[in-house]
Amino acid sequence: MNKKILRIVIPVLIVISVIGIYIVKNNNDNALGNSGSDTSSATFDLNELKKEKLPIVLDFSSATCPPCREMEPTLHKLKEEYKGKVIIKSISVDADVKGIEDFPVKVTPTLFFFDEKGNPYKPSKDIDIQMIEYSSKADNKHIYTAREGLLTEDEFLKIFKDMGIK
Numbered sequence: 001m002n003k004k005i006l007r008i009v010i011p012v013l014i015v016i017s018v019i020g021i022y023i024v025k026n027n028n029d030n031a032l033g034n035s036g037s038d039t040s041s042a043t044f045d046l047n048e049l050k051k052e053k054l055p056i057v058l059d060f061s062s063a064t065c066p067p068c069r070e071m072e073p074t075l076h077k078l079k080e081e082y083k084g085k086v087i088i089k090s091i092s093v094d095a096d097v098k099g100i101e102d103f104p105v106k107v108t109p110t111l112f113f114f115d116e117k118g119n120p121y122k123p124s125k126d127i128d129i130q131m132i133e134y135s136s137k138a139d140n141k142h143i144y145t146a147r148e149g150l151l152t153e154d155e156f157l158k159i160f161k162d163m164g165i166k
Contacts, residue, residue, distance in 0.1 A: 044099035049087055050118035055163050057156075058112040059090040060100065065108040067150040074153045078160075086165050104134055104144065111147045115163060120145040127162050129155050 049056050059075055061068035072090075079088040091100055093108055103112065113121035113131075120142050123131050129151070134144040151159075 044089075044091055044097050046099070046114075046118075049089065050114070052087055053116055054084075055086045055116050055121070055160075055165055056112075056114040056118070057086060057088045058103075058114075059088065060093055060103065060105045060108060060110045060112075061090060062093050062108040064094070068109045071109055071150050074151075074156065078153070078156055082160070082165065086160065086163075104146070107148050109148075109150065111151065113145050113147070113159065113163070121159075121163055123159075124162050127158060129159065 046056075046058075059068075059071075061072070063069075075088055075090060078086075082088070091097060093100065093105060103110075115121050120133070122133075122142070122145065123129070129147065132144075132146045132148065133142055134146065135141060136143050
């Protein structure tokens, strides 16, 4: 009799646990993913952003990434302070967002920088922040300038200054 009860109770407990984990994870993703970042759109088009003729910072992040959450208040503050001078767009790699598959995102956070003409930002020799420059395999043309990992507000401001953003 006890074995029959265990055969029923154990699978039921497993199912309840899985459902509980699913609910908790989805609630955490929603709470973390929507606090100040604009990841609500289901499509992402860099060409649309380039039409604004402003420098662009793309922040590829994840709700489960501690450095992403640490950097989020800084990005939100800079987005407000530099409104109309630079586009800061946060894109969740957790969401099903069309258009991000072309970006070489290996870790989160990864930031991509573009000048006001839509070209990849080319850091000057004065910038002592480690950046990665990606080139096209077909013609060796510079296509992306990226930073993998956390940036402080001071580092963002150095990059902004180097990009000519005032």
